[in-house]
Amino acid sequence: MDPRLAAALPVTAAARLPAEVAGRLHVIEADGLRVGPADLPAAVAAPTVLAANLPYNIAVPLLLGLLERFPTVRRGLVMVQAEVADRLTAPPGGRIYGVPSVKLAWYAEARPAGGVPRPVFWPQPNVDSGLVAFSRRPTPPAEASLRAEVFAAVDAAFAQRRKTLRTALASWAGSAGRAERLARAAGVDPGARGETLDVEAFVRIARQARLDPA
Incomplete structure (x- = not known):
């Protein structure tokens, strides 16, 4: 946020809102990729709802990081670029299902909540x-x-998303043979692709990696 706008926001709220409402507004100027409970006033250090227009170029790491650092957040509604919204909410099996889909599923159940057309913004964006x-x-x-470990397996599986798990997980597992062994032990077809696996399947593979050291 522009520091000038951040400074003006409490003043604007105080002028336009009832005092009891404006008094609950806290403006925190901090790096969203790093901010944590310790950076917030004690009264709001355990937020339960996230409502945000996320910066489009860092939307995925920002959202995942906030969910990790603020386990008290139970639900939320965020605006992101349309393509990112599709990826975050995609089910297994499709072309747009990928790393953001699986990692968000670790924390939450997500669903599309509507589109936002370009003309509602000023200036109008190109996305x-x-x-x-x-x-x-x-x-x-x-x-x-x-x-x-689960996230590392996810990253490896989608780094070569057209490859089978036996090949795609080879660098993560240490070899293609071990990748196949871990997948089979987890009840996953090593000939499948990462895009067919839900987060629970990746959890089983990562757990097998702990039980079967390289």
């Missing part, structure tokens, strides 16, 4: 926008300590 609604999962698909 369409979309809304993504999400609700945090009651429990994550695995313990938090396994998340990094």
Whole structure:
């Protein structure tokens, strides 16, 4: 946010809103990719709802990072570029299903919540926008300590998305043979592609990697 606008926002709110409402506004000037509970006033350090027009060029890491650092957020509605909204809410099996889809599914169930046409903005952008609604999962698909390994497997699977898991996971697993062994032990066809797997399947593969050291 422009620092001048940030400074003007509380003044504008105080002039236009009832005092009890304006008094609940807290403007935090911080890096959204790093901000955490310690950066917020104690009264709002445990937010439960995220409503945001996310910067389009960093929307995915920003959203995933906020969900990781603020486990108290239970639901939200965010606006992103239309193509990103499609990827975040895509189910397994399609061409647009990928890394953002799987990683968001670790934290939440997401759904498209509508499009936002270009003419509603000024100046008018060159891209369409979309809304993504999400609700945090009651429990994550695995313990938090396994998340990094799951995400690494996801990154590897989609880095070569047209390859089978046996090939795509080879660098992550250490070899194609071990990748096949881990997939089979997890109940996953090593001849499948990453785009067919849901987050639970990636969790099973990552868990097998712990049980079967290289």
